[in-house]
Amino acid sequence: MAEETWWLELDSPEIAQASQPGQFVMIGFGCGNTGAPLLPRPFSVGWRSDAGRIGLLVREFGSGTTRLSRLHRGEEVLLLGPLGQPFRFGVEQPVICVAGGVGLAPFLFLVGEARRAGVDVSLLYGERDARRVFDPAMIESLCGTEAEIWTEDGGAGRAGRVLEGLTPDPGVAVLGCGPTAMLHALFQFTRTHGMQLQVSVEEHMGCGVGTCQGCVVRGADGSWRKSCTEGPVFDAADLDWTR
Amino acid sequence: MAEETWWLELDSPEIAQASQPGQFVMIGFGCGNTGAPLLPRPFSVGWRSDAGRIGLLVREFGSGTTRLSRLHRGEEVLLLGPLGQPFRFGVEQPVICVAGGVGLAPFLFLVGEARRAGVDVSLLYGERDARRVFDPAMIESLCGTEAEIWTEDGGAGRAGRVLEGLTPDPGVAVLGCGPTAMLHALFQFTRTHGMQLQVSVEEHMGCGVGTCQGCVVRGADGSWRKSCTEGPVFDAADLDWTR
Amino acid sequence: MADSILAQTIFGLTFQGPVLLASGTCGYGQEYADLIPLDELGGLVTKAVSLEPRPGNPTHRIAETPGGMINSIGLANVGLARFRAEKLPWLRDHLRRAQVLVNVVGDSMDDFAAVVSGLDEEDGVAGYEINVSCPNVEGGTLYGTDEQALSELVARIRRETERPLIIKLTPNVPDICLYARVCEDAGADGLSTINTFPGMLIDVERRRPVIGNASGGVSGPSILPMGVYLTWKAAGAVSVPIIGIGGIKSTADALQYILAGASLIQIGTALFVDPAVAADVTRGIEEFVRRQAEPDLAALVGSLQMTSA
């Protein structure tokens, strides 16, 4: 398993049944929890099983993910979801997923579903170095196909940034999830080459359901868009990429 | 084991070596702990081994004791101690220890030490009901002698309050630890019968070492006495029992 | 019947239970409709409504603090016209027993008055909670910290409506009693205590504030003792009813406010932690009233005893 990144499975038949790739869940520890995290944290649904289980790819970062890393078998957490707008794709157009780091999560779910639906889909996955790369065998078993892996230092897969794996092709729909810098680069690339792009964005969240307006991102028209209900997946063209 | 009461052993050679019966330790979870308890909590040293281990008798109550109940083997806690003034006793005078509830803790330590030093010591131990009574076999093994057990409902040992086990005798030194109401009754009894009394008091603590003045109790002369450094064991005659 | 023991008439309105959802944490109700049995609660307070729409502050707007959170939403709201046209009809249709209070903000007395008078003919608005205490916008606490201005503002709004007028106070004053009395004297029907504390978090690696607007308002469990204290002080200073707010996430927390003198309470941040908390606390308070063998909830309000045991 990749360093400080792990796979977490939770039983939640309702969420498993209703989830679509790109949607997320809020995971919290309830009002009885006295320590951090107070607020629930958003995680992309990374897989679901017919048996009513969802899988999440979690990378340890701060208090929320640290707390998740200490979950023991059988422990309960609060789950709210599935939330937000999924990625849109269809058999009529080939799809390339571009994942940076833990942004891989939604695509683990999407690639499998899309393939089963007969969509022509491929997955590019970049990490800084080999230690961070999520188990390729596990990726293949979840997706039903291999990912094209890139690492900046070349320690695993190809050497370079994941975008180098992308070939210009206006007929292809690009789906992106990862660090902001990567999404910016992806936007430039797809705009230059006239390709459609959807991205999953990340912003701090409060409620996860549209009440608090904490999670907004700037739209192309200057308005604020709630990433929890109008996103997290947006058409890149609808967002403001100027800052 | 008694309901919601358990025996906790911690390795701390320095504390084990230096502890005297009646002294306490502050147990805390450090500055990295984000949840309750924030402040460390005081616990009487309930036993020590030559191998450098101390034993505590803990009864679940609020956030601190709940957190302690979740300690897993090998986990580290912050220990400060031994702190405070111990009970004073000697071979020249028989000693009767009167424990109410988890106030049993310091006497588990004291009775064993006192017996080994050749002191004539006995232990009265009261609880509300049988379910709360700490394992008599364990008491005997720690103390080297049986405790006289009282429960209010008669479910274990004798029926009644623990004070009923006390016979007037001015030649005996009484040591008390337990709920405030019991200590008050003990004070009345010993004063009426001209017996010496030392008590271990309980007050909310901050620092445990005399800096914050949070833990004071009212002295007989109206002054405030720090229970962490001047106590927790006081001569009953030095305290204010009027309120 | 389960409700009757909790029912109270406050500000001339019937509240079936003491728990309301706090302004800014429940949107305009609809967003929580699937998760919270809104019409079984005491009520809800809408997100602030201003005369004109407000876009709100830059991002990040939210961050977690020790035992709480900072928000700097900046009173982002759809404005009076769209609130009336798009949000109020839903509330009117779906909240028939729960009371809807509209949280009102403005840059000037005229602004506040215009929002209130613009809603005063509308059904579905039970009363107004006047927000003179938002730390997230320039001048947001202006009226809340100037006795003279506050008095004029309350009197001015009072002329616009006969509906319950509740002033939401800032904790950020040396003596909340002064402001509480000013509101009562100027004709307010009640007080809400408290709004958030100004706070700031810094990302030390980047040497920048975490919050886009640099600072924001601190809410959540960490402010509970301050809120209980200020509610207790305010309750001792005025005779109008008080809504206690700040850090409530359990029955015991809510009861602290009620014993301190609050007739009603609001839950904000804890809704994010668990939307079920509002119903849980309502149930918990009911159990407490029964367990304490009190005739009803009202008997608990302000029943804190000050003599030692």
Added chain:
Amino acid sequence: MADSILAQTIFGLTFQGPVLLASGTCGYGQEYADLIPLDELGGLVTKAVSLEPRPGNPTHRIAETPGGMINSIGLANVGLARFRAEKLPWLRDHLRRAQVLVNVVGDSMDDFAAVVSGLDEEDGVAGYEINVSCPNVEGGTLYGTDEQALSELVARIRRETERPLIIKLTPNVPDICLYARVCEDAGADGLSTINTFPGMLIDVERRRPVIGNASGGVSGPSILPMGVYLTWKAAGAVSVPIIGIGGIKSTADALQYILAGASLIQIGTALFVDPAVAADVTRGIEEFVRRQAEPDLAALVGSLQMTSA
């Protein structure tokens, strides 16, 4: 040498490190002598010293709150005469590099002045921290919340001493900048921000306040964002150095204050959690300065950037 990178001259005094122990949480030093390498710290601030001894408040004096604690010690202290006779000699003998600031309280201007003048001939006192911000005694924040009275008090004490005069401000005001400027204008050499927030906890089963004196001051991690905010505001309002206080329990917490403009910081409540925290934070700050490739700590003070990345 390890110290030089952290050393600063503030108020005309040399502080070998930026960490001081906060008033009321380290007694008169001696109590912590076995646990904390006091003379390796920046310094400590004594428990409040008043002209006459004060017995302090009834019990309970301490309780835990969500992410913090309430204390209502009531400025219990031995009084000027005994402080001078019994406490100061120990400090003088044992703290040779760490600076000792004496926290001063009084009921009147004369009281404050008398304590300061009563210590001003004594060696071992590096300066005074004037406490106009204690929420635990009647009138404890009087001077801290009245600009005119504050100005007169500072001017009055200024006449008694040429030693550094630092005013410890209350967070409980609408605009701390006003009070910060008043102090600077009246001759203060620095400010300490912040003291505690008034708070209350209620034991709902007993329907009584947990704290013997009903309310007390809230300190600890829960007030961190408020303290950082107020330090940042105060630092922007005055040019005298600031000591940041409130909720610090880690290097990152301390750095937030420093980036916000504090030259020094104090740690209080966290000492109870772990007495090692003061030395740990000192070490952590030193590592941070090196890692950020800054010449020294002073380069970090107030280095918060406000433009977005």
